[in-house]
Amino acid sequence: MTNRHVSIVTGVSYLIIFFAAIYANFFALEAIVGNPLITVEQHGMYIRFGAIAFLIAAVFDVVVAWGLFELYKEHVLSRLSAYFRIMHATIMGAAVFALLMTLSLRTEADILNQVTIFNTLWLIGLFFFGAHLMVLSTILKNIRIIPVLLLIAGALYMADTIAHFVLPNYDAYASIFLLIVATPAILGEMSFALWLLFKGGKKAA
Numbered sequence: 603m604t605n606r607h608v609s610i611v612t613g614v615s616y617l618i619i620f621f622a623a624i625y626a627n628f629f630a631l632e633a634i635v636g637n638p639l640i641t642v643e644q645h646g647m648y649i650r651f652g653a654i655a656f657l658i659a660a661v662f663d664v665v666v667a668w669g670l671f672e673l674y675k676e677h678v679l680s681r682l683s684a685y686f687r688i689m690h691a692t693i694m695g696a697a698v699f700a701l702l703m704t705l706s707l708r709t710e711a712d713i714l715n716q717v718t719i720f721n722t723l724w725l726i727g728l729f730f731f732g733a734h735l736m737v738l739s740t741i742l743k744n745i746r747i748i749p750v751l752l753l754i755a756g757a758l759y760m761a762d763t764i765a766h767f768v769l770p771n772y773d774a775y776a777s778i779f780l781l782i783v784a785t786p787a788i789l790g791e792m793s794f795a796l797w798l799l800f801k802g803g804k805k806a807a
Contacts (some may be wrong), residue, residue: 605673609802612669615662616795622662626655631717634704638713646705653698660698663691670738673803677741686734693727725763732759735790745797751790758783 603611630652633641641648667687674680700720704713735756739749762783766772772779 603672605803607803608669608672609798612666612673613795613798613800613802615665615669616791616798618662619659619666620792620795622655622659626652626659630655631701631720634701634713634717638704638710638717639708642704642707642713649701649705653701656698656701657695660691660695663694664688667691667734669798670741674741679737679741683734683737683741686730686737690727690731690734693723693730697723697727725766728759729763732756732763735759742794745794748790748793748797751786752794755783755787755790758786 630648633645633648633652664687667684670687671680671684674683697720700716700723704716707713707716733756735752737756739753739756742749742752762779765775765779769775
């Protein structure tokens with residue numbers, strides 16, 4: 603495969619992760635949190651498909667890690683960046699087990715406890731993902747603005763995980779953290795995905 607082909611595969615993988623994560627988070631996971639018992643007892647397929655969506659995202663995270671390593675393997679930090687992303691994918695894949703465990707539970711408290719375990723593992727994974735983005739931002743060359751957005755997003759992912767663990771009243775600031783983390787993350791990662799699809803891997807890139 604040429605670098606151009608690798609770049610396209612990586613960009614497409616980014617988009618698959620994006621859409622899989624939207625379904626898994628905003629349909630499956632939100633359904634469980636909003637109506638734990640009803641979702642488990644009457645809409646178990648939401649959870650099953652949500653788990654599959656999370657696993658798909660984890661698989662394509664590894665594909666992205668491979669693609670970025672292939673594109674930038676001459677950089678001394680490329681391998682470290684890939685390891686951080688693979689750590690994120692591994693933890694996210696393991697977290698799915700906690701989500702599937704809800705299907706065998708019959709009390710709201712037990713279901714939400716499994717969701718809490720899932721979210722805790724998810725946050726740990728995002729800490730490694732943030733580290734990946736920060737390292738990646740130092741690797742990228744000849745791209746305007748995107749490395750800066752990735753650097754900011756990576757730092758904020760890590761800060762958000764730390765805030766979850768150290769702030770006893772995190773929920774009071776959750777909407778603020780979501781806004782400040784999501785904005786540079788979406789702008790930076792989607793811009794990078796599109797750059798990979800249309801410009802990445804070319805000799806001038």
